[in-house]
Structure formats: C-alpha cells, structure tokens
Amino acid sequence: MMSSRSFSRPSGLGLGGGGGGARAVGARSARVVCVATPSKPPASTAPRRSKVEEIKENSDFLRHPLMEELKSTEPFINEPAMQLMKFHGSYMQDHREKRAFGQGKFYQFMMRTRQPAGKVSNQLYLTMDDLANEYGNGTLRLTTRQTYQLHGVLKQDLKTVFSTVIKNMGSTLGACGDVNRNVCGPPAPYTNRPEYAHCEKLCHDLADLLAPQAGSYYDVWLDGEKFMSLERENPEVTKARADNSHGTNYVGSPEPIYGSLFLPRKFKIACTVPGDNSVDIFTNDIAIVCMHDDAGEVYGYNIYVGGGMGRSHRNNATFPRVATALGFVPKEDIFYAVKAIVCTQRDYGRRDDRKQARLKYLINDWGIDKFRAVTEQYYGKKFKTMEEEPAWEWLDYLGWGEQEPNGLLYWGINVENGRLRGGLKKALRQVIEDFNLTVRLTANQSIILCDIQPKDKAAIEAVLSDLGGYREEDVDPIVSGSMACPAMPLCGLAIGEAERGLPDVNLRLRAMLNKVGAGDAAPIVRMTGCPNGCARPYMAEIGFVCDGPNTYQIWLGGNREQTRLAEVYAERVKISELEASLEPLFFVYQSKRLGPEEGFGDFCNRLGFPVLQAYAKAYTESPIAEAAAEAAPAAAVSGKLPRVMVDADAFAALKELASRRGVTLTQAASDAIVAASKQK
Template identity: 60%
Template structure:
C-alpha cells in the first residue's frame, strides 16, 4: 500500500484516526495540538506496511505456521514479534556446514515478574520437551525459552496460555512487559500498589483484536476479560478526548506503535528496575497515612542506539508531572496516543519515544499529552534519593512466611540448578518472582522448610548471596551469540570470566576483595542488559571487541559515557587496571568507581593511564593526571588519596609520620600526596 494512503496528524493536524476492519483509516473528530510536529518524510518503513496489511497481526503468519518449511517469511518474522517470539538460527551450527538451523525464542509477559507455581512448572517442562533444556530470566522480569522448532510453536504457546500465562506483547511495536520491584515486603502497601499497577497497565495496553487467540488457540480464549480490573476496561473504552481509534485495536490502531514501548512502575527510593531507562516511568505516591493517592510520571528513557550513528543515543527519562490515581490510566493512554500519532514511522532508528521527547522538549510533549488527557498535569512531587536494591538473600514477607532471593548467573537456569529448583518449587508449592537483574525469588516459604530448601539448592550451586562475589551479584549480560541475530560478539558466555579477571585486577591494585562494581555486557548496541547505566559497560562492536563505557552511577540515575572504542577482549584488564589503581589511591571515602570516573573526568583518567607503571606505586601517573580540566569542563582535582604502597620491609616511625602529614595536606588541598611532596620540594629548591 502506498504511503499516501495513511493520514497522520503531522499532515492533517485537526483530524483524528479511525480504522475499519481491513485497516483503512477513517476520519474521526479528536483534539490535537494546534501546532503539528515538525514535517517528516511521507514514506514509511517496510515494517509499517507489513503491520497495516496483516489484518491486525494475522497474515501471512497463520499461513506460514502450517506450511512444511522450517522457517517463516520475512513479513511473518515481524508479526511474530508481537506474539512474543523471534525466529533465530544457531550461527555456530551454521558455520560448521550444516546450513541454517532455524529455531524460535519465545518470551513471556510477566507483569511485576510474578510467576505462579503452575506457570513455572509449565515453563520448566517446555524447556525440556521443546526447548534447549534451559530457561532464561530476562532483565524485564520474564522468561525466554530458546530452541523451539516451528512445528512445536502452537503446542508451546497454547501450553503457556492454558497455564494462565501469556506471551502477547512481549515483543514488537507495543507496550512490552511492565516491570516493578519484587513484591516481597507485604507490610508496605505501596509495593502492592506498584505490582497491581504493573498488571493493570499491561492489561490496558495489551493488543485487543483477538489475533493472538486466532493464531495460537484457533480462536478459543482461555483468559477471560473478566479477570482484568474493571477500571482498566472502563478507562480503555473512554474516548472523550480522542485517544482511541475505531476498530479492533482501540489504543493502537492497525499500525500499532512506531517502535517498542517499555514501562516501569516503582515506589519512591527503590530503583531496582532502572526506572529511568523506560519510555514511561510511573512512581507510586502515597499520602501521610500510607494510602495511594497518585503517581509521578517520567517519559523518554531508552538505551538502544546504533554504532557510528550519532543521531541515535541512550537517554534517561525526564519528569513529566503528577496525576491523581483516578487519572493514571488516562495519562498512560495519552502518552501512548502521543507516541502513536507523532512518533516517526519512516525511520525505525528514530522511532522510540525518547527521540520525540528530545525533538519537542518536555514542555511541548506535556502539552500534547494534556490535550489527549483532557486536563492539566500537576507539578512533580519531590522524591527521595534513588537506591538500587537487589532483593537477594533471605527475608521475611511480614505475614509469617519467608522469601529467598537467588542469584542466577546471567539469568540462565540450567543443569543441576534447574533440576533442584524444579524439585523445590514443585515439592513446596512455591510461587516465584523474576527480578529485573535476571535473578529468581522463591516466595511463600514456611520457616520450618528453610534449612531443607537451603541445603537442597546450595548443593546444586544456588548459594546464598554472601557466597558470591559482589561483582557477580550486580552484573548482567544479554544472551548474544550464538542465537541472537543482532549480536556481533559474546556476552552471556564470556562475562563470568571477565568478572573474575576484573576482580583479580582490582585486588592487585589494592582494592578490597568485597568492593562492589556494576558490570554489564551486551553483544550489540541495543543495550538489552542496560550497559549504558553500568559503572563499567561493555557494548559489542565487533568480533571479540567492545566499546568500553564508564561512569554510570550505582543507583542507576546517570548514564555512562564511552571511554574507549574497540577494546579487544584480551585487552580489557590492561585497559581497566590503571583506572582501578587511580581509583584505589585517590577515591574519597566510600566513593564508587562510577562516581569517581564522573568526578575525575575522562581527560584525567586518560592522563593517569598514559603514565601508569603497573609494577609499582603510580606516583608519576598521579602527577600527570593533575590536568586543569576534564573533557566535560570539570575540574580534575583528585581528592584524598591513599598513600603509595610502602617499600618491602615496612616503614619507619618517621616515614609513617611523614606519610600521615602528606595525606592530611593532600586532603585539604585536593591533591595527591605525591603532588604535595613535589610542591614542597620545588618550594625548597627556590628558597
């Protein structure tokens, strides 16, 4: 279909959008901004045409699924994403001369990461019977099942639905899985509100046409609409201010969204979910009595970018405003409608909400949202500082039962650990929660069962948090090779070795063995494991090669910046060692590596690294690092530094006294002890 067959507010700013069953647009009355967005190319991307011609995600997928080919067509590949699956092939088997070995990855939708006992056991069975024998926990609190063959897809999908799960909207140009901090403290009302909001927003924005059930269940619906919050149903249908489109998809229309849309819900102070990386961030606000009264709203976060394309970038979300709880679903719809009608559809690399917010600015974006909502937003409610929480280890629900947060390396449940988890979850009838850090929480544990469960899982390698390295506990990697079609290098399979090498390097330069450090790695620039928020982030840019990002904050509120391009896998530790050495000797008390990098700046770090001498105390490098300003224009004044390592054999009392005096003078003057000593010697020579 030609591009000119579709009207948009960009070219017709005072009309709305409606569609017939066949996807043709029908003009309806709707309130839209007086000033249309900046003009854009009339052409549309290929994916837009595929969506429009699909009869709301049905065709040609339904035909492709029943033919005798091991793969589906290019058009169906795009549609398949909306249903929760990607077609993949094992590149390692392909390179061994076996040709392409097609298979599918299926992803579930688990609002707030909540998983029933029945669904977990179903996923475990499916992994063994139809997958590659493993389960993958994702950074968006869901399952991924790898290795499913085309002929088994209907069985796998229908099994998930019959276990009261879903894959609808887990991928594709719609709202993805809605994440929230784990609901483990049942004495905190706001956490229950956040979990319920995650489920309600997921229901509100789920595709409505019924294509999902036509494709996978031959039209039979196992999940009744009666299960959703009645207010969700009511507010979805509300259309006084033109958010809705006539037709089977009242919120999305036949074209759905221009690109993926990610939503996170949390409570003040809890940044377990990396809230600011989402297109839409919702923060539960309570009154003085602890009752939910409304929500703060953030917009415009997103991490995906393209190498060597400066028009693409990672971004953190900006505050938009506050709404009362009665208006939460309305503001969500208004934001979706704004992105639907004004987001770019000609260039998928510029189609995320963050680019619209960047182009317009927050004030203009808010104005359009308010027109779709029919009222003004209120000022943003002040929030406390954010803190990252990992939810690992044993804890109490507050109702007499316990939970146990288990670290799962890179989210891959496999081998003996998978078997032991199955036995415990089935034997003790436990629900679970998937966390936003790819870990698993066993919930509703009777205190009398704690020792037996601990013994069983520890024997299978699932140990308590104190038995893991601090770097491991916060690190994440995407699956990458060999199955992800976008990956250019390793991530999941190599990060454990990289973490071990980083710890050894940190120890070698004098850092404590339990020093935390947030390390994340992806095999491509799309950022699924959120490397752009890490203190040390590795972004694949070629075979065994990574962009090195530094400077993210431990509470995930500051983006990292690229420090060096094309760092080979074998050069990772030699690149990081001088930076860790500088941090070790010049950090402020309790200062994290990310904050240290942000304070010193990259010019200061590079200057130190250029003169670094690994074999001894880096006094020469410390002096060289005293640059007047860093690349961001900040003063690169090192703060209080630790003394250089003493010579073998210890130090005399006089040496110890001089060292203490130098440290004190350095702290007062914002210099290193070596700089203070050099200044004193220079002054003495002049006199």
C-alpha cells in the first residue's frame, strides 16, 4: 500500500474541496490524495486491499448480497453477506457443542444492540427479555460496552427480532462492523449532576453523528420503511455531519462521512467526566473528558486518541495500547473535532492488513505530533493544550445510591460475567415491569435499576432475594470486579473458555488469598478466550488470555484505576497450574505490600517481574519457605538462596505464634529473635 494511505473510490463519489481539503480526480480509476499528502502522479496499479474492503465497496452501502442471502432457505449466509451483517449488528456463529454427527455446523446468530451510555428504557428492557425467551437461547448478555447481546437466534427469525427491536425504540445499527461502535459513558443515574447529564447527551449525539446514513438498515429489516424515533436528532449534529468546509465529506454520497468503504476497522468512543473511569476510558480510539466548572456546566473537552486492546499471539506487530493525549477543544467544536479524527483514520488507516487497521497503529506509526497536525487540517483549527484533570477512580455504581438527594434511588446489581439467566433474570423482569423502572448497563457487565421510589426499596430487595437468590452481601468483590468474554462455544475466535471458566478461577484466587492471609484483597480480574481482548484483560491487575485448550497467558500489573497496561508475566500456563503460578505472588504481596491500600497490580508494578519471579522460585511449602522468600531479591542477583532449617516442633510453635498474633511466619520469627537478643 502507498505511504499516503490513498485508495480508489467509485465514480462520482469524490471528496469535496474547500479549505485545502482532500482532492479526488475524475472517474472510476481515479485516486484520492489526502489532505496532508502532496499530489503525485497516479500509480500504475491500484493499492492492494483486503477482501473485506472489496465486499464493502460492492455492497451498495451494505445491502447486497445480504438482502438476497436472508431470503434463502439455508440456515446460514455466505461470506460477503456475513461481513455486511456485522454493520447491521449481528454475527453468524456456530454452536460447536450442538453439532450433530454428519450434519456439519450448527448455525445461529448473535444480535447486539446499540445503547449509548448504556441507557435502556423500560419498554426496551421488557422487549429484549421477551425476545431472549422466544427467539434466543433464554439468556441475555450484558457486554463490556454497555449493550445487550442476544444469542441463539435462527436465520428465519432474524427479521422478526430486528424489526421488533427497532419498533420498540432500540437499534442495532453500527453495533458491529467497520464503523463507530456503541458510544460508552458513565452509567451514573444522577438527576442533579449536570455534567453527567451533558455527558450522556454527548454519547447519544456522537452515536447519531457517526451512524450509517444510507438507509440500508431500514431496507433490510423494515422493507424500506424508516421507523420514526420519538427523539429528534440534535440539529447541531445534522449541521456538523453536513459541513464540508475542510474537505471531510463525500459530495453527493448517501454516506457523507464513511463513503462506500466505511472505516478500515471498528472504531470505539467513550465519554466521561473528570475522575470517573467507570468506562475504561483509555482503551478507546477516542476518549472524551467533559471538562466543567464548579456548577457542573461543561465548557470544553479533553480528547485522547489511539487506545485499543486487540492483539494476536506471537505477532509482536500487534499490541494493546492506552490512548494518548491529543488536546482540548471548546464546547462548540466537539462534533467537528471528532469528525476530523474519524476522517483521518478513514483516509490513512491501513486497508491492506486488517490486523494493522486500528487507529492505535496509525498513531504508533506516525507519532502523536504528526497525527495531530494531519487531524487539524480536517478540523480547521489547532487543538489547545489539555486542561488539568483530577486523579482517576474506577467506579462500579454497584449497591444502593441516591439519584438525587432525598429523592429517587438506584440499585446497582452485579451480573456475573454479564450473563442474565435463571432466577436473577426472572426477578429483574418482575421488578422492572411491576415498578416501571428504567435500566442502565455498565461497562463492567452489570446492571443498574433506576427511578426507584424509596417506599419500594424493601419490596424490590425481597423479590431479588426470594426469586433471584441475589443478596448484595454475598457477592465477593473479586467477582463483582471481574469480567469475561463469552468465548466457547459460540465465538468463532475463541480457543478456550472465559465466561464459563472464570467463576471457578475466581474461587481459586479467593482461596489462595485467604490462605496467605490477604483475604481483604480483591484484585481486578479479567479473562478472554482469545487475544482480541474483548473483556480488556490487558488493563487488569490479573489478566488471563487463552492461548490454547486450558492454557493461558497471565498478565499482571494493571491498576484498579484502569490507567496502566498490564504486561505478560507468564506464558502458556495450564489452568491446573494456577496455584503454582500465583500463590507465591500472593504470599509475597501479603508480606511486602505497603498496607491494605496498595493494590496487587500496583505491588507487581512496583517490585517488577524479575523480583517477583525470584520470590516465586523461592517459595515452597517447607518450614524455610519464608526465609527463602525473604532472600529472593538478593538471590535474583547472586543466584544463591540462604537456608535456615528448623525442626518440626519449632515450626509448629512458630505457626501457632504467628496465627495468634495475626502476623506472617517471617514477622513472628523476626519478633521472637529480636526479643530473645534483647533479653541477653
């Protein structure tokens, strides 16, 4: 591919001029020169593109051959239609555990909704619950991007399911595919915090700004009838989308921002208020922080770019990345600034290698200064210096809280790995329906019941406890802070377990922490069935990334605030060897942490992996375990460990003393030796 990242377009869809913008030349074989690239003679051959790029370009804006394939009697759709289906919010899947001998794959579809900031109306919640029972596998899944996933839909039911969602004020448009995905925002249900209300509205506006416009969604699922939403698009969004003063738009195209090729890969945006990192803000292509004054009035935005989790095993050219500071923009410019960033990625992102097509790789290749300079040409202004922000904090919004002082309440309910099923699903349905509640989905796969009258609190708790078996005090903080992707048996990329495997892993982690006396600790744990990172394991304090059947990479060193990447600590660890890998580290953590406030990820990052590995090597179940562990840092240099032997009776007495005093064996032994030396 040419260094200019240029690509061909269909005839008649040239980019508009003006303001030094991009220039298109002539007919079907024309080449486009992007704004930051000097004009060059056309190359003799067109740039190499991936197969998906050709499918998009020849689809009549996501219509064909999807419309034809949906009418066939086969239980599946072909490859081109499958690629287009993603833009409409669905993946075709094969249930590996339901394959019948000699009958091939068991095809079904997963549908994903679009829920900006995770907000769900009462009507839509009840609709999704009904669809799960009638057309899905009986469960609902809450995703790590604040949306629903409905699994197990058969091909013949797709049109019914999609049209039902649309007619009940929901949408799946752009939930998947090479477009902007669901825009995340804090699930905070506060009615008296204007900065949170502004952030929520911004999520909806950006979702509208970057939604596909060509109408294929309604052609496919509603036979061309565009269902009218009760919510009118913000006129400022409409104005910003149409603006072509800096050559951003495809003139005369039904897709003024995306054109016929859309984006090189998926694109993710999250918005929040300063200090609230409930959405893993730095893992997004664009991260927006709504800067506000003491009264909560937003006056502008800090913007970060280039975050992303996806990678491939044994391919060092792929990697997770946290977003980099780009600059500050005033309140009135946010739509234009976001559009400029998207257009820069559209025109310069890789289209020959999908593994290198995310924005993070463009920024890694160029550096932030060049990326800023190019984006400013699409924006038409300079980005200003970032505003100062407070420290970040991870908020889960679980438990009871006030939406407003002395007013309505909310209740955040943990949903383990986001899978709503059985008694809890029935109980939530009952209280949401009976008490007319609205809902917010969190980026940590949980759910918040909103608009609760104080007088109804006890009744709602009783239903959840009696019918759902849910009691807030019974949820281990490790569980409520953990996440896993669906993985086996449905995800086509999964090479091992995640959602079904993490509950047992969490129990084993808790047992190890209790064993070494660190029962107060609750590290952030995440597990994925492949390296694509959908549950964001690379930001966790402990991340498990499947690398084969029952085999995982262990990533350590992320922090609770979700501002620092973890690193690979151990490769290809069998799940049966979990205790051997982590118990020594938990033991040293309990012995050496800087008090209860130091998280496990911060501890690992402070000591560094060479020291941790030396401690782990020294750790045994023998009476000399702690003395050996104490000497591990020196041993990492010298390669030798001092040994102190004690007889069995002395060791038993030492254990009893340590237990009675509530200290480690090392501390008990040290205290006893010091006390004895003072007596002399």
